[in-house]
Amino acid sequence: MNKNVVIGLLGPVLDSGKEPKRWERWRPTVSVCQHEELLVHRFDLIYQRRYASLLKSVIADIRQVSPETEVVPHCIEFRDPWDFEEVFAALHDFARGYAFDTEQETYLVHITTGTHVAQICMFLLTEAHYFPAKLIQTGPTNQPEQKVAGNYTIIDLDLSKYDRIATRFNQEKRDDISFLKSGIETRSPRFNALIEQIERVAINSVDPILLMGPTGAGKSQLARRIFELKKARRQVSGLFVEVNCATLRGDGAMSALFGHRRGAFTGAIQDRHGLLQSADKGMLFLDEIGELGLDEQAMLLRAIEEHRFLPIGSDTEAQSDFQLLCGTNRDLGQEVAKGRFRGDLLARINLWTFCLPGLAERTEDIEPNLEYELECFAEKNGNRVSFNQQAKRRFLAFAIGPEARWSANFRDLNGAVKRMATLAPAGRITVEVVEEEIQRLRNSWRDKADDPGRSLLREVLGEESAAELDSFEQVQLAEVVRVCRSVATLSGAGRKLFSVSRQGKKSSNDADRLRKYLARFNLDWDRVRQGSIMS
Structure with a gap:
């Protein structure tokens, strides 16, 4: 004893x-x-x-x-x-x-x-x-x-020894996991195990979290849910600040992230707090972090490690204590090997890495997500819509079958449900409505597979930004990128692209015209030229 x-x-x-x-x-x-x-x-x-x-x-x-x-x-x-x-x-x-x-x-x-x-x-x-x-x-x-x-x-x-307390904690954990899944009763063992691990990390860690996975797999929604879970537990008091890094191009990227002081550059007419400072005491979600430039990556690394950074044009460091969430559909290890991503930054954000599976990898979850999308439609539009039994069986048979590609994952599913619910006669989705939607999805996936221009845009813009462009803009911008990669200089690309319209001008600056056109899409010459055999 x-x-x-x-x-x-x-x-x-x-x-x-x-x-x-x-x-x-x-x-x-x-x-x-x-x-x-x-x-x-x-x-x-x-x-x-x-x-x-x-x-x-x-x-x-x-x-x-x-x-x-x-x-x-x-x-x-x-x-x-x-x-x-x-x-x-x-x-x-x-x-x-x-x-x-x-x-x-x-x-x-x-x-x-x-x-x-x-x-x-x-x-x-x-x-x-x-x-x-x-x-x-x-x-x-x-x-x-x-x-x-x-x-x-x-x-x-040791609270685990108290049955009533342990039961309460277990229920709280189940509630947290359900919250991260938006209340959807998902059936995929792999996905459920992943969310359980994310819940433990979200509650117990303040280190960066990296969410990997294809476009539309739910990275942005999960990131916001992680923030809301931590805020409910009073682990963060600041804001959730989200930015798609694919939209940060050129000189504006530094200013957007780290802020600037008045007069730092042409057009800087007043001080600006960057996104990092806006996320103080909260969470910063950098989606498509693989699209960040190397200079921005270097400053971000220091901000993560020391919580300090230097706004553009300032002699005084700013401070921000934030937790970082990152999202990417790129293989960052390969990006490091190609010199496009800093190895030290990857090492810093790679402590907790979770790869979200695409919808095609978890087809058992299509049915519960279908019901969730219908609930969201009803909440947003004030109009409750449901499938008739035969129509639901037909859609699910297609959705989990070999034809279904789900290339945009939950964005495809969300779009399909919205269209079917909108067209449903008297609030009931019929087999006819389902067949029309199946044909739309087939055509959409075939078009995406057959169009090399879309692939080019996804490479330079990222999948999410490319998908937000109208079809007309996609065709036009894809041709511009193709020409830019076929010549050696910005001026040469401008002369080739504007060879007809420049004839009617007394003086022309083809390079400036092309530069301004690319800037509309937050692109610059170096970014467009990445991957060119003439680079």
Whole structure:
């Protein structure tokens, strides 16, 4: 049997008393040793020198009620027993220097005596395992036979041992996981296991999180859900700031991220807070982080590590304490090998990396997501729509079959549901409506597969930005990019593109025309030329 060791503080008020009447009332430190079922082998009693007389009296009384108990006094001085920092530091030093022997001794930390500050510090040090102990709390009782000894309660801070608390925590965890999944009862074992791990990391870590996966897999929505979960737990107090890095091009990228001071460059007519500063005390989600330029990556790395950065044109550093979430559909390891992404930045954001599977990899989740999309449609449009039984069977058979490509993942599904719900006669999606939508999806996926221009735009803009362009703009911009990659200079590309219209101009600056056209899409010459065999 291990020896029982109590660690506690002498109570100058509750433990006091010199007259014989002291035996008629409850005194916490003495009472710990007055219980037959709790044999205290040693009492490590912390005291302050000015209470040395009371210490002698209490030790003598403990010897009288429990001769088996050895009392070992430890003098610790507090200049101000209500100064949390001072008290915690002193008790922390005591715990660090204590020779614990958990194989031979069982430790109980008495939290009834001392100032409230001291009691809190003892609790915190036990919770943090500086004291490898359980807590013991004593108190008086109205029962005559136990009036002097009072009662005691032993508290184990391993909350998993308390059934009702453990059940509550498990339910809270299930609620958190459901929240991250937008309440959708997903069926994919792989996806469910992934979300469970993300929930644990989101709650317990402030390090960067990297969400990988194809366009439309739900990275943006999950990032916002992570933020909302942490905010509900009061782990963040700031804003959720989201930016698609594919839209940050040229000189404007630095200013957008890190801010600038008035006069830093042409057009900087006033100070501007960048996105990093807007995310202070909150979360910054950099979607498509693989699209960031190398200079921006270097500044971002320092901001992550030191929470400091230098706005453009400023001599004074700005500070921002944010948690970083990143999203990408690129293989960042390959981008590092190609010199397009910094290896040190990848190492910094790669601590928690989660790859979200595409919709085609989790077809068992199409049906519950179908119901979710219909609920979203009803909430947004005020019009509840449902499938008839035959129509639902037909759509699901197509959705999980070999024809379904789901190249844009949940964006494809979301678009399909919106179209079917909008066209549903009398709020019921029929087989006819489903067949029309199936044909639309087939045509869409075939067009995307057959059009090399779309592939080119996805390369320079990123999939999300490319998908936001009208068909006319896609055709036009794809031709511009193709020409730019076929010549060696910006001026040469301008002359080729504007060879007809330039004839009617007295003077022309083809390079400037082309530069302004590319800027409309947040592109520049270097970005367009990436991947060109003539680069």
